[in-house]
Amino acid sequence: MKKVLLFSLLAILMMVQAKPQDKLLTAAERSDFKSTSDYHDVMSFIGELKKISNFIRVENIGTTIEGRGIPLMIIADPLPVKDGKASGDGRVVVFVQANIHAGEVEGKEATLMFARDILKAGAPGYFKDVIFLICPLFNPDGNEQISPLNRTYQNGPVNGVGVRHNGQFLDLNRDAMKVESPEVRSLLTNVLNKWDPAVFMDCHTTDGSYHVEPVTFTWMVNPAGDTSLIRYMRTKMVPQMSATLLNKYRTENCFYGEFEDLSKPEDGWFYDASEPRYIVNYIGLRNRLAILNENYVYADFRSRVYGCYNLIKSLADYASSHKAEIMRLVKNADLRCVNRGLDPAPADSFPIEYKVRPVPDKVTIKTFEADEVNGATGWMKYRRSDRQKTVTVPYYIDYYPSGNVKFPFAYLITSDDPRITGLLSLHGIRIEKLKEHARLEIEKFSITDLKGASRLNQGHYTESITGKFVRDTVDFPAGTIVVRTSQPLASLACYLLEPLSNDGLLTWNFLDRCLVPQWGQGFNPYPVYRLMEKRDLKSAPFLPAGPYCW
Numbered sequence: 001m002k003k004v005l006l007f008s009l010l011a012i013l014m015m016v017q018a019k020p021q022d023k024l025l026t027a028a029e030r031s032d033f034k035s036t037s038d039y040h041d042v043m044s045f046i047g048e049l050k051k052i053s054n055f056i057r058v059e060n061i062g063t064t065i066e067g068r069g070i071p072l073m074i075i076a077d078p079l080p081v082k083d084g085k086a087s088g089d090g091r092v093v094v095f096v097q098a099n100i101h102a103g104e105v106e107g108k109e110a111t112l113m114f115a116r117d118i119l120k121a122g123a124p125g126y127f128k129d130v131i132f133l134i135c136p137l138f139n140p141d142g143n144e145q146i147s148p149l150n151r152t153y154q155n156g157p158v159n160g161v162g163v164r165h166n167g168q169f170l171d172l173n174r175d176a177m178k179v180e181s182p183e184v185r186s187l188l189t190n191v192l193n194k195w196d197p198a199v200f201m202d203c204h205t206t207d208g209s210y211h212v213e214p215v216t217f218t219w220m221v222n223p224a225g226d227t228s229l230i231r232y233m234r235t236k237m238v239p240q241m242s243a244t245l246l247n248k249y250r251t252e253n254c255f256y257g258e259f260e261d262l263s264k265p266e267d268g269w270f271y272d273a274s275e276p277r278y279i280v281n282y283i284g285l286r287n288r289l290a291i292l293n294e295n296y297v298y299a300d301f302r303s304r305v306y307g308c309y310n311l312i313k314s315l316a317d318y319a320s321s322h323k324a325e326i327m328r329l330v331k332n333a334d335l336r337c338v339n340r341g342l343d344p345a346p347a348d349s350f351p352i353e354y355k356v357r358p359v360p361d362k363v364t365i366k367t368f369e370a371d372e373v374n375g376a377t378g379w380m381k382y383r384r385s386d387r388q389k390t391v392t393v394p395y396y397i398d399y400y401p402s403g404n405v406k407f408p409f410a411y412l413i414t415s416d417d418p419r420i421t422g423l424l425s426l427h428g429i430r431i432e433k434l435k436e437h438a439r440l441e442i443e444k445f446s447i448t449d450l451k452g453a454s455r456l457n458q459g460h461y462t463e464s465i466t467g468k469f470v471r472d473t474v475d476f477p478a479g480t481i482v483v484r485t486s487q488p489l490a491s492l493a494c495y496l497l498e499p500l501s502n503d504g505l506l507t508w509n510f511l512d513r514c515l516v517p518q519w520g521q522g523f524n525p526y527p528v529y530r531l532m533e534k535r536d537l538k539s540a541p542f543l544p545a546g547p548y549c550w
Helices: 002-017 039-052 107-121 182-194 227-247 279-285 300-321 323-342 418-427 488-496
Strands: 055-065 069-075 090-099 130-135 199-205 215-219 253-255 287-296 349-358 363-372 382-393 395-406 412-414 432-434 438-452 463-476 483-485 526-533 540-541
Touching: 039 069, 039 540, 055 182, 069 107, 069 182, 090 107, 090 182, 090 300, 090 323, 090 438, 090 488, 090 526, 107 130, 107 287, 107 300, 107 438, 130 182, 130 300, 130 463, 182 215, 182 279, 182 418, 182 483, 199 349, 215 300, 215 363, 227 287, 253 363, 279 287, 287 300, 287 323, 300 323, 412 488, 418 463, 418 483, 418 488, 463 526
Parallel strands: 090 130, 090 199, 199 287, 215 253
Antiparallel strands: 055 069, 069 130, 215 287, 349 395, 363 382, 412 483, 412 526, 432 483, 432 540, 438 463, 438 526
């Protein structure tokens, strides 16, 4: 009898020791996926990770408007002594960012789980090839507004999620070009310009269309970036990750998109976020590989978290096994950018307008038939039925130029507004100043009309311009700002400086003060001039004084 009691006690003790709470768990795991992590949960979890491994370093990349630090985990063995851009140790840098919209929370939980698991396992297969940068909580201020009243149509967690905007009421995923938020400013300064990750993934949650697959993802699409990188993502990297996610990690998935008409899915699967204000497309303009992850809003929270977790593992698998190829691709993209600007050919052009067409291969979506709701509009016009329907349809994601301007040798900027030079420098674009007077034949933009939008967008009445380029000879004094296009970030510089760009300085009101005279009619000259032919400009590097501030 005593032996039986002893064995029973031992069995109970073993069961107690094996309880899940003895493992380092996220707030989602501890609550059986009824809750998501608040700021304290995230920072405490990261603190515990530092106790279990020497392969993690944590940096605070910036501070939000409400005073919260933005954590970045650097995970590698060995940890780089220098930042990734300068380390030169042959490993590819992969950056995964989550919770940019703080109501879309599964990426936050999945990145923490992934960091824990590779640190506990040692992950030698990854660490010899990859340096991981992980920001699980990019929007801490939005995250601290967790409430069950946010995103009520979302399938969990039942105890609530945060809000979309940051502490300034800005959507951080519309801020990549204008950089008005401390979060995106920190991203540029302390991640992209410092570490120069070759691969980026941004984690979100879908809205809209109905389907079975808990995970969707896609690639950067703006055609002003290096289109060979877009093609590589479309034809090789993303399809292989999709296959790994399904076959190795048993997670159903499809490429991200929406049905334009839920009642007619056969019309096609559409992706319409093409501007570089979206961070994934912005990364593409920087000649790097970028993935948008959108987890299915109507799947249960547990499935969304584990689906995202498995997608991160699929990305890690691919980056580890294709390290040399990825690094060669982005290096060659940089070289093409630099060489194009050294002496632009007559055929070199830059897209200022673009349209979308389907890619060659159709996509299969496990969708549901939708029933119309009487009197409803917008997203609420249709309700999902229980009638599952699998469709194979065109995928409209191939954005191609429909309007171009000739690619210049350099831009000359006559405005001395420090916001302009500060923004260019913040992006990492190289700026110079003329050392002496120069008389140059240039193209200038003659304005015929300037219109502001009728509705505010991110605090701006965004602007558009009409007019034409004309040839002229202009005297530029010493001190004039010069931006050469023979640099890796030339495509980004062009997008910001071109007057007809849909996401540049003019769009976001940086030039408002200098375009319209106080008295009289007409317009002042557009203060960015295009030098079309190669010239021996006498210039010197220029670094704006002080931090950029809108």
